[in-house]
Amino acid sequence: MSCETETAIALRDAGQKVTPQRMLILCTVRHAREHVTAPGLIEEVRRAYPFLDPSTVYRTLSSAAALGLVSETDMGAGDTEYEWIGKDRHHHLICRSCGDVTSLDNSYLDSLATALYDELGFRADLGHFAIFGVCAPCRARSGAAAGD
Amino acid sequence: MSCETETAIALRDAGQKVTPQRMLILCTVRHAREHVTAPGLIEEVRRAYPFLDPSTVYRTLSSAAALGLVSETDMGAGDTEYEWIGKDRHHHLICRSCGDVTSLDNSYLDSLATALYDELGFRADLGHFAIFGVCAPCRARSGAAAGD
DNA sequence: CTTGCAAATGCGACCAGTTGCAGTTGCCAT
DNA sequence: ATGGCAACTGCAACTGGTCGCATTTGCAAG
Ligand SMILES: [Zn+2]
Ligand SMILES: [Zn+2]
Ligand SMILES: [Zn+2]
Ligand SMILES: [Zn+2]
Numbered sequence: 001m002s003c004e005t006e007t008a009i010a011l012r013d014a015g016q017k018v019t020p021q022r023m024l025i026l027c028t029v030r031h032a033r034e035h036v037t038a039p040g041l042i043e044e045v046r047r048a049y050p051f052l053d054p055s056t057v058y059r060t061l062s063s064a065a066a067l068g069l070v071s072e073t074d075m076g077a078g079d080t081e082y083e084w085i086g087k088d089r090h091h092h093l094i095c096r097s098c099g100d101v102t103s104l105d106n107s108y109l110d111s112l113a114t115a116l117y118d119e120l121g122f123r124a125d126l127g128h129f130a131i132f133g134v135c136a137p138c139r140a141r142s143g144a145a146a147g148d
Numbered sequence: 149m150s151c152e153t154e155t156a157i158a159l160r161d162a163g164q165k166v167t168p169q170r171m172l173i174l175c176t177v178r179h180a181r182e183h184v185t186a187p188g189l190i191e192e193v194r195r196a197y198p199f200l201d202p203s204t205v206y207r208t209l210s211s212a213a214a215l216g217l218v219s220e221t222d223m224g225a226g227d228t229e230y231e232w233i234g235k236d237r238h239h240h241l242i243c244r245s246c247g248d249v250t251s252l253d254n255s256y257l258d259s260l261a262t263a264l265y266d267e268l269g270f271r272a273d274l275g276h277f278a279i280f281g282v283c284a285p286c287r288a289r290s291g292a293a294a295g296d
Numbered sequence: 297c298t299t300g301c302a303a304a305t306g307c308g309a310c311c312a313g314t315t316g317c318a319g320t321t322g323c324c325a326t
Numbered sequence: 327a328t329g330g331c332a333a334c335t336g337c338a339a340c341t342g343g344t345c346g347c348a349t350t351t352g353c354a355a356g
Binding site for chain 3: 327328329330331332333334335336337338339340341342343344345346347348349350351352353354355356
């Protein structure tokens with residue numbers, strides 16, 4: 001099944017209309033295998049469809065995020081970053097010192113989700129977390145003595 | 149020790165100047181035992197100090213957040229919410245269905261922080277998380293059959 | 297107490313993103 | 327296939343929040 005078909009089905013399943021604009025926007029997000037910002041995305045989609053209005057892009061991203069099709073995350077870079085959410089959930093560790101961003105397997109969060117569910121009955125939706133902190137190299141670099 | 153003195157010390161320790169504006173802004177955040185939004189805070193502080201500029205409030209909140217004095221969190225309400233961070237760290241569970249917000253003890257996140265540190269050497273700063281999902285009452289209400 | 301500097305404030309310009317509205321279009325029932 | 331409605335789009339006005347700069351002010355050295 002093609003990417004376009006899958007995206008259309010996802011939209012339809014969510015009770016939304018399938019329009020050319022949405023297909024273009026969402027497929028662009030999906031094909032970008034990295035996080036994209038709204039301004040970057042607007043520039044990208046306008047190459048194929050110059051008259052597409054920015055407000056349509058924002059509205060599409062917002063509703064898609066509400067549906068869980070894409071993640072909408074503040075990675076600390078000043079602009080909200082969007083990413084298609086496939087089957088493989090992931091999260092990110094962001095170093096406040098060097099700015100390095102690494103991916104984190106969902107299994108680390110799974111135990112938290114399990115605890116919340118078992119102990120509190122809360123079904124957590126741990127879509128795409130940005131966890132800030134200091135990475136190992138930076139800790140070593142800034143002096144092992146300071147490492148609490 | 150009074151709240152004002154503690155706040156001033158916290159600012160001074162962080163290498164920042166103690167100004168009347170900052171004291172007013174930060175003490176207001178501190179005394180509010182709940183989350184506050186920037187617009188709400190501006191209205192509040194202007195009762196005591198009408199000429200205080202909104203940009204000063206935003207800058208103060210931003211730098212205080214960078215220093216870890218206050219948390220800066222998107223609780224899903226459309227406006228970023230700020231809260232004074234005391235000794236007792238906490239997080240929140242937010243139900244997407246009924247909108248209910250509950251507090252979560254930091255111990256749930258501690259195990260995650262420990263795992264990240266032990267296995268990856270990443271010193272996570274889990275300041276004030278907003279965890280979205282569906283609460284137990286809503287799960288029960290929307291039919292136990294649908295509960296996966 | 298006086299002096300000097302760096303940081304903070306206030307003001308105004310600016311801009312990304314949101315919102316309201318009217319026209320258009322996907323989609324379902326007939 | 328056709329009709330009708332509700333959702334979506336594009337446009338334009340609006341606005342919350344940011345940024346640059348000149349002035350003020352905290353604060354530490356002398
Ligand atoms: Zn990601
Ligand atoms: Zn680092
Ligand atoms: Zn809180
Ligand atoms: Zn609920």
